[in-house]
Amino acid sequence: MKAIVVREHGGPEVLRIEELPEPAAGPGEVVVHVTHVGLNHLDVWVRRGVPGHDFHLPRVPGSDVAGTVDGRPVVLHPSWGCGSCAACLAGRQNRCRHFRIRGESADGGCAERVVVPAWQVLPVPPGMPLSDAAALPLALLTAWHMLVARARLQRGERVLVQAGASGVGVYAIQVARTFGCEVHATASTPAKRARIEALGATAWPYDAVGVRDVDVVVESVGKDTWASSVRALRWGGRLVCCGATSGAEVPLGLRTLFFKQLDVLGSTMGTSSDMLAAWACVHAGDILPVVDEVGSMRELGAAQARLEAREVVGKVIVAQDLPHG
Ligand SMILES: [Zn+2]
Structure with missing residues (x-):
């Protein structure tokens, strides 16, 4: 079968x-026929490389995989974690030293088929296109864990989501809305701000954040937004950080x-239980996929370039079109 393989960084x-x-x-395993893969900044790091980090190439990229198992x-x-260490047995797979x-x-979904343990399969809600479903798992899981597990979000709190149009941002807004929170978010352009207002947030330009006394800030930008x-935080506020897309060194x-x-x-x-809890909200219709564009898996580099240029709102998806045989 055909797959996309990264053998060296570049x-x-x-x-x-x-x-x-x-x-x-x-x-205990199943074959998944891959129809769509959702892109994440992680794909760009795997391709480019990160100083001091060994990705153990070669690697098939693609974290967010949608497809069919026996037609479903x-x-x-x-x-996932190793399944047998203290962290895994406590349900904290993302603290496992062998977290994958x-x-x-581990090899990803930019391939015609992947084999996975059957427990890793989540059913797509009836009527949801697979191109939409591929937009959800990684960014939704990240947003859910940040707000629910780490920041222990309470009903009605005031939340600021930096980079509200990003993959994590569009889901952080929606997770906070399911908790009945007052949500504010930043984005660079009027078009992006209009999109995130439609998700229920009050939108601000990065250099003119007009909200104060915020209970929880969702950070993924780092250097450019840290100050x-x-x-914006109130006294006793919580800042939860999952990324550093603009730079990792910040003044504290x-x-x-x-x-x-x-x-x-x-x-x-x-954690795996976070994923199940967030997925239940997807099935309930409380959290919706946000897709910017569906491109071609053969043209994965072009799709990644759009992500790198920060032109997108929500997720970029690539559809299966690798050549057969
Ligand atoms: Zn483990």
Whole structure:
């Protein structure tokens, strides 16, 4: 079967279509016929490389996989733990030292077929196109874990989502809305701000955030937004961070930290039970997929370029069109 393989880090030219052995399902496993893959910034890091991090290439990219198992529409859990350590047995798979993310520390979905343990399959709600379903798992899981597990969001709180049009941002807005929260979000252009207002947030330009006394700030931008995030927090507020797309070194004034009694929380992906809880909200219609564009898997590099240029609202999807044979 055909798959996209990254054998060395670099530009779009390192995304090569190769012939790989047909995967075979063992006991407890299923074959997923991949129809769509949702893109994440993680795909760009896997392709470009990150100084000091070993991705153990070669790697098939693609964390968010939608497809069919015996004709049934499914998406896949994007991550899992070893299953037997103390963290995993406590249900905290994302604290497992052997935590795996599909397409990052295990081969991903940019292939004609993938084999996965049957428990990693999630049913797609009736009527939802697979191109929409592929927009959900990783970013939704990340947003859910940040707000619900780490920040312990309470009903009616005031939330600021930095980069509200990003993949994590569009779901963080919706998760907070399901908790009845007052949601504010930042975005760079009027068009993006209109899209996130439609999701139920009050939208602000990055350089003119007009909300104060925020209970929880959702951070994924890092360097460029950190100061405005800290400024927006109320005394006793929580800042939860899952990324650093603009830079990872930020000033943290310790007097502000202790006088304002802030909680600064780190968050990575989420647990399997977070995924199930978030997926129940998808089935209930409380959280909707946000798709910017559906492109071609053969043109994965072009789709990644749109993500890298920060032109998108929500998720970029690529549809299965790898050449057969
Ligand atoms: Zn484990």
